[in-house]
Amino acid sequence: MWSTVHNPSVPSYEMVKKINNKLQIDYQKGLIESRLLQIISTDPKINILNLIPVWVIEINPKDSSKALNGVKSVTEDPVNLQHVKRVKKEAGKNTLTVLVCSKTYLSTEEEVIQMLSSLNVPDYTNLRTVEVPDHGPNIKELSNQWTREHWPLIWKGNVNDQILNDTVINMDFIYSHLKKISEKSLEIEMETQKEKDNTALPIVTLIAKGPEIVAMESDKRSPTDPLTHSIMSCIDQITSTQKLNNTDTSHQYLLQGYDVYTTHEPCTMCCMALIHSRINRLIYLKQSCDTGSLRSRYFIHDNKYLNSKYEVWEWVGSEDEQISNHSLQNNGLLDILLPKVCNVRLCDVEQFGDNSGDTTEEIRPSCALQLFREAMHSDKGTGLLGDVQWDA
Numbered sequence: 001m002w003s004t005v006h007n008p009s010v011p012s013y014e015m016v017k018k019i020n021n022k023l024q025i026d027y028q029k030g031l032i033e034s035r036l037l038q039i040i041s042t043d044p045k046i047n048i049l050n051l052i053p054v055w056v057i058e059i060n061p062k063d064s065s066k067a068l069n070g071v072k073s074v075t076e077d078p079v080n081l082q083h084v085k086r087v088k089k090e091a092g093k094n095t096l097t098v099l100v101c102s103k104t105y106l107s108t109e110e111e112v113i114q115m116l117s118s119l120n121v122p123d124y125t126n127l128r129t130v131e132v133p134d135h136g137p138n139i140k141e142l143s144n145q146w147t148r149e150h151w152p153l154i155w156k157g158n159v160n161d162q163i164l165n166d167t168v169i170n171m172d173f174i175y176s177h178l179k180k181i182s183e184k185s186l187e188i189e190m191e192t193q194k195e196k197d198n199t200a201l202p203i204v205t206l207i208a209k210g211p212e213i214v215a216m217e218s219d220k221r222s223p224t225d226p227l228t229h230s231i232m233s234c235i236d237q238i239t240s241t242q243k244l245n246n247t248d249t250s251h252q253y254l255l256q257g258y259d260v261y262t263t264h265e266p267c268t269m270c271c272m273a274l275i276h277s278r279i280n281r282l283i284y285l286k287q288s289c290d291t292g293s294l295r296s297r298y299f300i301h302d303n304k305y306l307n308s309k310y311e312v313w314e315w316v317g318s319e320d321e322q323i324s325n326h327s328l329q330n331n332g333l334l335d336i337l338l339p340k341v342c343n344v345r346l347c348d349v350e351q352f353g354d355n356s357g358d359t360t361e362e363i364r365p366s367c368a369l370q371l372f373r374e375a376m377h378s379d380k381g382t383g384l385l386g387d388v389q390w391d392a
């Protein structure tokens with residue numbers, strides 16, 4: 001079912017122009033093919049208007065270049081004004097209004113007059129302060145609105161639209177890799193249900209280069225070995241293979257060009273290990289609200305203070321796909337679906353009463369229902385696999 005929505009002929013790992021990239025992209029939501037949600041640390045205030053005072057003067061249009069050269073030579077202004085135009089043409093006036101500097105930089109009129117004189121700015125009038133937006137928004141319509149209502153802004157396009165355009169996704173092997181870790185996770189979960197003393201966590205990671213899988217590990221942590229998270233084990237596995245093959249890694253990072261597929265949003269330790277290894281992309285199935293360090297907090301993959309970054313995507317799929325297709329219970333995607341079914345349908349649990357193993361509603365496969373109920377009665381947390389939190 002999922003394989004019908006993409007164009008498998010699109011090659012991977014190349015920067016492409018949108019015209020060659022047939023992916024269906026929702027730019028506003030950062031959603032590709034309605035299935036992969038882009039995780040980035042967008043400043044939530046980016047589209048909220050905040051005005052700051054700046055000094056302006058009015059000049060004769062013939063003096064504009066001289067005046068502009070003067071004010072643009074001021075480099076000490078601590079306020080970034082690169083998003084605003086320096087000149088404004090006001091309706092009904094035969095002069096141009098030129099932005100001189102922020103009021104944070106020079107707080108008094110005397111200081112501004114003194115600076116303009118030292119810059120040899122030609123005759124000017126009407127020195128005063130006006131308010132301009134302190135940053136540019138990432139929506140073109142909003143940029144135009146702020147320009148109309150306050151001061152002309154420079155629109156350079158939404159940088160992230162370009163990033164999305166350049167994203168190349170091959171749904172075939174993404175689907176295949178996710179299915180693999182999902183099945184393994186479900187297997188572990190089933191074992192845990194059967195054997196009461198089995199404490200294994202159903203967290204699974206796979207590292208691949210395109211379709212080629214180079215490592216796959218499940219979580220092996222224990223009280224005496226608390227660091228063997230599945231991502232760390234995968235990295236270890238690749239390191240050992242390279243040592244065995246005597247591969248010379250002195251000139252490259254361990255995972256440059258590799259993608260990571262994991263069942264749960266990773267913890268801080270694993271996210272940082274992936275920064276150090278220089279992976280290309282990470283795709284996870286379930287958000288870890290309490291312990292995840294990507295979408296849930298920190299956005300470690302997209303932190304400007306760290307020396308590298310990687311792409312992160314969360315598999316979301318459409319709600320119809322998650323809950324309405326009965327056949328999914330048999331195709332190994334249960335673990336992808338289960339938490340989402342549970343999250344969406346939490347309020348419906350009581351309706352099931354004691355009809356265990358029942359497929360009375362096609363939205364819930366019997367297997368899911370059983371796990372659903374056991375999770376509800378376990379002491380793992382609030383119940384429901386999707387709500388149980390581990391640091392992954």
Ligand SMILES: [Zn+2]
Nearest residue numbers: 229267270392
């Ligand atoms: Zn971890």
